Each structure stands twice: as structure tokens, then as C-alpha cells.
Amino acid sequence: MATHDSGHASQKEGLRKGTIGVLGIVFFVVAAAAPLAGMTGAAPVAIVLGSGSGTPGAYLLVGLVLLLFSVGYAAMTHRVTNAGAFFAYVGRGLGTNAGVGSALVSMVAYLTVQWAIYGFFGAVMAGQMAAQFGIELAWYSWALIALVIATLLSLLSVDVGAKVLGVLMIAEMLSLIVTSLAVLVDGGPEGWNLAASFSPGNIFAGGLVGTAGIAFAFAFASFIGFEATAIYGEESKDPKRTVPRATYLAVGAITAVFVLVTFAMITAMGASEAVNKTVEWSSVDGVPLANPANVLITVASTYVGPWLGTLMGWLILSSLFAATVAFQNSASRYLYAMGRGGVLPK
Numbered sequence: 001m002a003t004h005d006s007g008h009a010s011q012k013e014g015l016r017k018g019t020i021g022v023l024g025i026v027f028f029v030v031a032a033a034a035p036l037a038g039m040t041g042a043a044p045v046a047i048v049l050g051s052g053s054g055t056p057g058a059y060l061l062v063g064l065v066l067l068l069f070s071v072g073y074a075a076m077t078h079r080v081t082n083a084g085a086f087f088a089y090v091g092r093g094l095g096t097n098a099g100v101g102s103a104l105v106s107m108v109a110y111l112t113v114q115w116a117i118y119g120f121f122g123a124v125m126a127g128q129m130a131a132q133f134g135i136e137l138a139w140y141s142w143a144l145i146a147l148v149i150a151t152l153l154s155l156l157s158v159d160v161g162a163k164v165l166g167v168l169m170i171a172e173m174l175s176l177i178v179t180s181l182a183v184l185v186d187g188g189p190e191g192w193n194l195a196a197s198f199s200p201g202n203i204f205a206g207g208l209v210g211t212a213g214i215a216f217a218f219a220f221a222s223f224i225g226f227e228a229t230a231i232y233g234e235e236s237k238d239p240k241r242t243v244p245r246a247t248y249l250a251v252g253a254i255t256a257v258f259v260l261v262t263f264a265m266i267t268a269m270g271a272s273e274a275v276n277k278t279v280e281w282s283s284v285d286g287v288p289l290a291n292p293a294n295v296l297i298t299v300a301s302t303y304v305g306p307w308l309g310t311l312m313g314w315l316i317l318s319s320l321f322a323a324t325v326a327f328q329n330s331a332s333r334y335l336y337a338m339g340r341g342g343v344l345p346k
Contacts, residue, residue: 017235025232025246026253027166032225032326033254034117036172036312036319039261040293042218047262047278048289050215053193053271054202056263058212061203062219063255066226070251074244077230081239085230087337100343107334113224114327118143121320128313146321154328168318175300175308175315176257180264182303188267196271197263222258225326226251231333261296268299 047055080088086106091099122143129135129142184192196202204212229247233239236246269277281298284290293316301309338344 020232020235021237022242022246022249023166025229025236025242026250027169028232028326028329029226029228029246029250030169030173030254031319031322032228032330033223034319034323035176035254035257035261036315037120037323038222038258039176039265040296040312040316042222043258043262043265044278044282044292044295045289046215046218047265048275048282050211050213050218051203051205052211053196053266053274054199054205054212055215055219056197056259056266057199057203058215059219059222059258059262060198060255062216062223063251063259066223066251067248067255070226070247073227073230074247077233077243077247078240081233081243085227085233085334085337087334087341089230100338103334103338103343107331107338110327110331110334114324114331117320117324117327118146121146121317121324124320125317128317146324150321150325150328153325154332168322172315172319172322173257175312176261179296179300179304179308179312180260183264183268183299186303188270190267190270190272192267193271197266219258223251223254225323225330226254228326228330231330265296265299268303 087103090102122139125142126139236242279288297309
């Protein structure tokens with residue numbers, strides 16, 4: 001992350017200015033949310049244990065809440081541009097100790113999620129490679145390979161990582177959109193049922209401390225990493241405009257995709273049978289939700305073709321890998337900001 005200042009004879013350490021634009025930041029944020037992994041892992045659980053056919057409405061409400069939060073969050077970027085984001089924002093508002101505490105929590109959270117994704121990636125990759133090509137490697141071998149590649153991408157330059165993520169994200173998003181449109185055009189066994197998915201009674205069925213709370217918990221978790229737009233402010237082109245635009249665009253795009261896909265999943269199964277079919281399609285040896293990814297893959301295979309179901313199995317891996325790159329960049333910038341601020345060794 002070194003840059004050369006022509007006004008000085010020596011190299012200085014810093015972030016490369018003006019290397020990433022609005023779309024590049026959006027790619028990193030959407031990659032962290034891992035839409036395909038979220039729709040195959042979190043959505044089926046939210047349907048079965050949460051709001052059932054009202055799950056799309058839960059995702060919509062969560063997206064609207066985060067858009068409201070983004071108004072204040074984006075306003076902060078007009079006054080403070082810092083790779084540490086919460087480190088700087090909380091520090092300015094509540095003092096240095098609170099800022100350092102928030103930074104440590106954020107950094108630990110990013111690293112924990114990233115390493116969890118490496119384990120998830122390794123397990124899925126090991127199964128895929130063994131089943132498709134007969135290549136038998138331990139899960140941690142694939143996880144280490146992903147770690148090395150993600151580290152190299154983060155060391156090269158933020159814009160290189162954004163370009164790689166851009167290609168992966170386009171393929172991932174296209175698979176979700178194509179599947180959703182195919183289902184909605186067909187109408188499924190019961191047709192569109194907007195009331196079942198978006199009426200308050202279904203969304204909040206069971207109460208916030210009951211099943212509805214579970215749906216909201218998984219919905220909020222699906223937006224993980226959306227706050228990372230501010231982290232790239234120092235490297236963006238015109239941060240006072242780039243970061244707010246990227247924040248609104250990222251949250252809006254994630255919300256639109258999650259609502260579209262979950263509504264398509266409910267439509268594909270039929271609102272009245274959504275919970276039962278999700279349990280059926282995700283069960284392995286009688287254990288419900290043992291393979292939640294099979295729900296969306298079954299929908300894609302049924303309404304588009306088996307080829308898309310197979311492709312989705314591989315795109316889940318690219319989705320997970322893209323998320324590791326995104327969290328690698330987020331964690332490294334917090335470490336950088338804390339080192340620069342004297343909290344950690346420079």
C-alpha cells in the first residue's frame with residue numbers, strides 16, 4: 001500500500017488516493033453481503049424458523065431501516081474521511097477510548113467472519129471437487145489456497161480486487177435475477193401472493209421475541225458489511241460524494257435483490273406450502289435444513305434448468321471467496337488506521 005510522493009525523495013506509507021470509484025466500493029460491499037450465499041444459507045432458515053411466507057417483507061423492512069441509518073452514516077463522511085470508519089466516527093463523537101473500543105470490536109468481527117467463511121469455503125470446495133473431479137483434499141487445504149489468493153489480491157491494489165470482485169459479482173447476481181424472473185413469469189403453483197409476503201400480519205407473525213425475531217435476525221445478518229463503504233473513503237475519488245452514493249446504492253441494491261429472490265422462492269414453492277417445501281428440499285437423511293442451499297438450487301433447476309442449478313453450486317464458492325476478499329480489505333484497513341493512530345504498532 002505504498003505510494004510515492006514526487007515532492008519527497010523517500011517513499012512514504014499510505015493508501016493510494018483516487019484508485020476506486022462508486023461501483024468499485026459497491027462491489028466490495030455487495031461481495032461482503034455474499035447475496036448468493038445469503039440466499040442459499042440464511043433465507044431458508046428465515047423461512048422455516050422465522051416468518052414463513054412473510055420473509056420477503058422482513059428483508060424489505062430491514063433494508064428500509066438500514067437506508068435510514070445510511071442517511072446519518074453518509075453525512076458523517078462529509079466531515080470525516082478515515083479508513084478506520086467507526087474508529088474515527090465514534091472517536092470524534094464519544095472520545096478516544098470509545099473510538100478504540102469500537103475499532104477493536106469491528107476488527108475482531110471482520111476477522112472472525114472472514115475466518116468462518118474460509119472454513120465454509122473449504123468445506124464446500126472439498127465436497128464439490130471430490131464429487132465433480134475426484135480430487136480429494138482436506139477442507140483446510142482449499143481454505144489455505146483461498147487465503148493466499150485473497151491476500152495477494154489485497155496486496156496488489158484495491159482497484160485490482162474490485163475488478164476481480166466485479167466479475168464474480170456479475171455472474172452471481174445474474175444467476176439470482178434470472179432465476180427470480182423465471183419464477184415470477186411462470187407464477188409458481190399458486191401465483192403471486194403479495195399479501196402473504198408483505199402484509200404486516202405475516203411479517204410479524206410470532207412476534208419480535210418469537211419467530212418474526214428470528215427472520216429479522218437472519219435478514220440483518222444478510223446485510224453484513226454494508227457499512228464498509230466509509231472504509232474506502234481515503235482511496236476513493238472525491239470521498240464526500242463517492243462514499244454517500246456508494247452507501248445508498250449498495251444498501252438499495254442488496255435490498256432489491258434479497259426481496260426479489262426471497263419473494264421468488266416463496267412464489268416457486270407456493271405461499272401456503274413454502275415452509276413445508278423448504279423443509280423437504282433442505283432435508284438430508286430426515287434432518288431439516290441440513291442442506292439449505294438445495295432450496296434455491298432446486299428452484300433454479302426447476303424453473304430455469306438443471307444447468308443453472310449446477311452452476312449455482314459453483315457460484316456459491318465464488319460468492320464465499322468474494323466475501324473473504326471484501327472482509328480482508330475491511331480488516332486490513334482497520335489495522336492500518338489503528339496503527340497510524342498509534343493504537344497498534346505502526
